[in-house]
Amino acid sequence: MQEILSHTFDEYAAIVRSFHGSAAPGVIIGGFMIDLAYRRLPSEGLFDVICETAKCLPDAVQILTPCSIGNRWLRIVDAGRYALTVYNKKTGAGVRVYVDCAKLDPWPDIKNWFMKLAPKEAQDDELLLDQIRKAGADICSVEEVQVSLNFFKKKKSGPIAVCPSCREAYNAADGAVCPACKGGLLPYPSGNRDRTAHPASCPSSECP
Numbered sequence: 617m618q619e620i621l622s623h624t625f626d627e628y629a630a631i632v633r634s635f636h637g638s639a640a641p642g643v644i645i646g647g648f649m650i651d652l653a654y655r656r657l658p659s660e661g662l663f664d665v666i667c668e669t670a671k672c673l674p675d676a677v678q679i680l681t682p683c684s685i686g687n688r689w690l691r692i693v694d695a696g697r698y699a700l701t702v703y704n705k706k707t708g709a710g711v712r713v714y715v716d717c718a719k720l721d722p723w724p725d726i727k728n729w730f731m732k733l734a735p736k737e738a739q740d741d742e743l744l745l746d747q748i749r750k751a752g753a754d755i756c757s758v759e760e761v762q763v764s765l766n767f768f769k770k771k772k773s774g775p776i777a778v779c780p781s782c783r784e785a786y787n788a789a790d791g792a793v794c795p796a797c798k799g800g801l802l803p804y805p806s807g808n809r810d811r812t813a814h815p816a817s818c819p820s821s822e823c824p
């Protein structure tokens with residue numbers, strides 16, 4: 617019986633459905649990857665995680681570990697590889713788990729999906745999930761890594777300024793106007809709205 621940390625496969629699949637929106641194959645495999653990493657790590661210590669892809673895998677980390685994007689214990693370095701590293705945040709000693717292409721041959725449905733060898737319409741989702749359940753961490757390999765602890769430099773929190781363009785607070789160190797108002801950062805206009813002008817019918821000063 618394949619287990620994922622303290623969850624049965626079906627329990628974990630249900631959590632993935634609720635968190636991720638569907639029982640996406642990548643998030644399910646990610647559960648086995650984290651389980652494998654934790655089995656190789658000492659039980660004591662505080663661990664951070666690096667995901668080498670932004671797709672699916674970060675959600676497995678956020679479901680199963682205390683590491684999230686928001687608390688920054690999970691970092692994404694998008695190398696486009698299906699791999700994650702769990703490491704001791706004091707020493708940098710860690711383990712890297714990756715989907716090993718050389719181990720996919722016994723699992724044709726996983727291989728077709730992972731390597732995008734067959735069109736999505738031809739994919740049998742149930743068969744794929746069943747193979748993932750049976751394969752567990754057998755499609756993964758592990759290696760020890762030493763993580764460079766200065767790699768993710770902490771941004772010092774400095775003084776806050778109010779941007780003269782959008783009138784929102786931002787880090788003063790970023791310049792005379794906020795990075796959004798400098799342009800090119802957001803897929804929508806940033807500032808220069810006249811926030812003092814509200815339609816007469818609007819009762820709230822927070823009127824959009």
Ligand code: ZN
Pocket residue numbers: 779780781782783784793794795796797806807
């Ligand atoms: Zn601004």
